[in-house]
Amino acid sequence: MFGLLLVVGFIIKFFWWLVAAAVAVGVFFAVRAVMRHVGERGLAAAREAEEIAYRADRQNRMAQWGDPRGVYGVDGADVMRDFASEPQGQPDIVPDGPAIAALADTADGLLTLLKDKPPGWRWAAFASVLVQRRAGVRARLRDVRLGYGTPRGGAGSGAEVAHFVxxxxDELGKLVDQVESFMRTPAFMEVFGQRGDEGTADAEGILHxxxxxxxxxxxxxxxAERCxxxxxPSRYSGLMRDCRQLTNTPLDGYDTFVDDFVEFLTHMPDMMRYGRGTLVADPISLHMSIDDGLLKRIRTGIRAAARDG
Structure with a gap:
């Protein structure tokens, strides 16, 4: 029973097409996710390749947006700032044209966005819901990452600890599978309408x-809070620490996804105003992947706890 630990190497990619000349933006959702058995070498290698591709996508997108992290990496960008200050450019002259949709961080702002429907509104509305919902649980997210909580429930034996973990x-794996199935449904993608025609988007469906x-x-x-x-018992503290780290992984993936989405929206007006023709942007990914060393420790810990009885 305890040897059948399942985990997920999981990536959902959002591929963006920007039709600048028409002042419209479209997206095609390409979804792929794979449930993997721990210990299968071929799939472990595939997961490593996906990790590399994911990091390359993010770094390339940063480079396109002028972020020094895209050229030097995170640590290198910090070093470069110590040697050279950011150049002070002249303010951009915004060309004539309609206002481009921006993120709404309040409920009233979202209502206004949906009423006015400026170019790019469907993606701004989608991101606004993500940001507002995350803000509503910000304190809980902080406490989880701090490990701050009130102990409740518990176990007195190794077998009970093994069963809990x-x-x-198992619930974690099911949740990830449900997210995958949810985002793969035609109904999920249909609410955004046709790629080049925002008039076909369903505002209520996007919010939903x-x-x-x-x-x-x-x-x-x-x-994550439950874990x-x-x-x-204190002798299983290492196993429980690893369990907490594992259940925090989807939260980290969501955070990166929402932050990348917000950053994309900040660059969307320039891409739509100054671009010509159809522009293809790098994907934004909802990415969840577990370190193999962590999985090995958890599996070993579960077996040891189960043997303790």
Missing amino acids: TTNL VANRLMDYHERFLSL RDFDG
Whole structure:
């Protein structure tokens, strides 16, 4: 039973097409996710290749947007700032044309966005829901990452600890599978309408799918809180620490996804105003991947706890 630990190497990619001349933006959702058995070498190699591709996509996107992290990497960009200050350029002259949609960080702002529907509104509306929902649980997210909570429940034996960890990791795998299935449904993609025609987008549907995506986020958060608050014998503290690290992984993936989406929106006006023809941007990914060393420790810890009885 305890040897059948499943985990996910999971990437959902958002490929963006920007039709600058028409002042419209479209997206095609290409979704792929793979459930992997721990210990399968071929799939482990494939996961490593996906990790490299994911990091390359992010770095290339940063370079396109003029972010020094895209050229020097995160650490290199910090070093370069110590040697050379950021150049002070002249303010851009904004060409004539309609205002481009921007992120709405309040409920009233979102209502205004949906009423006015400026170019790019469908992506701004989707991102606005993600940002507002995440802001609503910000304190809980901080506490989870700090490991701050109130112990509740618990176990007195190794078998009970092993059962708790296995049950929660099984739930984690099911949640990831549900997110994958949700985003693969035609109904999820249809709400955004046709690629070059924002008039075909369904505003109510966009809010609905964005809220459902963040409902899953809250379920991941609740699972992480449950593992944080579990009160077991101190000899299993290492296993529980690894369990908490594992259940935090989807939350980290959501954070990166939302932050990348917001950053994309900040660059969308320039791409739509100054671009010509159809522009293809690098994908934005909802990415969840687990370190193999962490998985090995968890599997070993579960087996050891189960043997203790």
